[in-house]
Amino acid sequence: MSAHVNFFVIPFVPGTVPPPSHTSKPDLDKRFLKTACSNCNIRKMCMPIGLDADELKRVDELVTKRPFAKRGSALFRAGDAFTALYVIRSGFLKTTVSSEDGHDQVTGFQMAGEIVGLDGIATDLHTCDAIALEDTEVCALPFARIEEIATQVKALQHHVHKIMSREIVREHHVMLLLGNMRAEERLAAFLLNLMQRLHERGFSSSDVVLRMTREEIGSYLGLTLETVSRTFSKLAEDNVITVNQRHVHIQDSEALQRIVNHELCR
Amino acid sequence: MSAHVNFFVIPFVPGTVPPPSHTSKPDLDKRFLKTACSNCNIRKMCMPIGLDADELKRVDELVTKRPFAKRGSALFRAGDAFTALYVIRSGFLKTTVSSEDGHDQVTGFQMAGEIVGLDGIATDLHTCDAIALEDTEVCALPFARIEEIATQVKALQHHVHKIMSREIVREHHVMLLLGNMRAEERLAAFLLNLMQRLHERGFSSSDVVLRMTREEIGSYLGLTLETVSRTFSKLAEDNVITVNQRHVHIQDSEALQRIVNHELCR
DNA sequence: CGACACCTTGAAGAGGTTCAAGAAATGTGG
């Protein structure tokens, strides 16, 4: 499962460490809201190199709104008109698709710097729900303007293509997980992917407070919530992790990796 | 599971019926090889409306090579350099990803008019194998030129975005299938999707000669080949389909639909 | 503090896998 993609943004104050939104609620600073992409200090993590001043200005023009989704509310829902892509500034989302008979499937969990909304381009209607698992702030990038600017800024055009391709590759890995792996392997892969993405954002790679329920993890991994719970307990029993409700500590990430690789441990 | 996407091409001779490549080997006519996108009679199925003569000419310039993959051979493999997208002119492909321990997962089956190679954009390396399940002819569209022309032809730019988005949405549906459905539901969904795509191409929506093995179907659906075989037998026993090796006849497509919808039949 | 959502654990059972054997189709070389 590859890492998600960054776009622009995540305007942390230069020189500081990102606020630990995964161990406590983010303390939103109003100054952040005014930060332009052009002076975002981790832009290099998001927007690939090589924009001149003029191009940068154009990119700045993209961000029109900064919607806010409270915990539990939807950023958009299946059937909503598609108008924009959303880059997560802070917070945590899940995306879900529903079958006609009402069954839900979590298709992904998204954190700061990652994009949601790509599903809407195909038909101009969203086909999944994006639900905030904690209070979440995003940048809205009107897609018509992305396409407009992309005709002039080649790096932006290519970047959009890369983002979509990475999402396709990510989903290939989820398919591999759902099609081939046992419960323990799925959960190990899930944890490793989550920890890697958190680590890239400056968080601990050994401790996490999960933002999602066992049921949501189960939905993502194609398991029941009971199986997720039991598998957490089993990993804890084997001294691979420590679990206390939503707090998970990784004791032996190499063991997790061995589990993912089907190397039946010990 | 939504239908795949068409791009340009599939240059059948105007006024003729597509050759029944799914009931017999395609009889390749050399005239086809010279057909330009601009006078392809089913272009409207592939390239959305509204290109003027000049734009159409540009699009024609895209297709540089027409590679051919014999049954069993690879169009590209994971690790290969990514240079082009491929539109299938005739034939049938599977795409597969591999985990480190060698397990394979079929991520999709592609037929005429559909695109492969989108996975390579992210890193300039392909991340999956594209294997021909029958002799397959494709149009190679160098991606650098797609991006170049897309800056001038807005409709092309938007089309590329739509194609990628549709692939993302398709994969969402596969995740729903793998995460939520029983064997019988998976196979029913698979058959309905396959028949719909064949029907869109002028083939019967009730008869098909499968190009893939039970093992490949199983890999795609997250099942073993034995389960696929047993499930075919069960559907046949219930008079929903008739199966004779690779020949499948749909007797009651509404029953298939009911199975997909969890409406426990009878 | 009480209600509610979430999590854990047990026991029974279903669905799918694994292992095994044989049948049918396909391909190959003489």
Added chain:
DNA sequence: CCACATTTCTTGAACCTCTTCAAGGTGTCG
């Protein structure tokens, strides 16, 4: 064109993983 090898498919039986159903525990928030 036939005989043989190989691949693919089918079916059975035993087993195992995960699900389902159930009950009780823990945490959280108004």
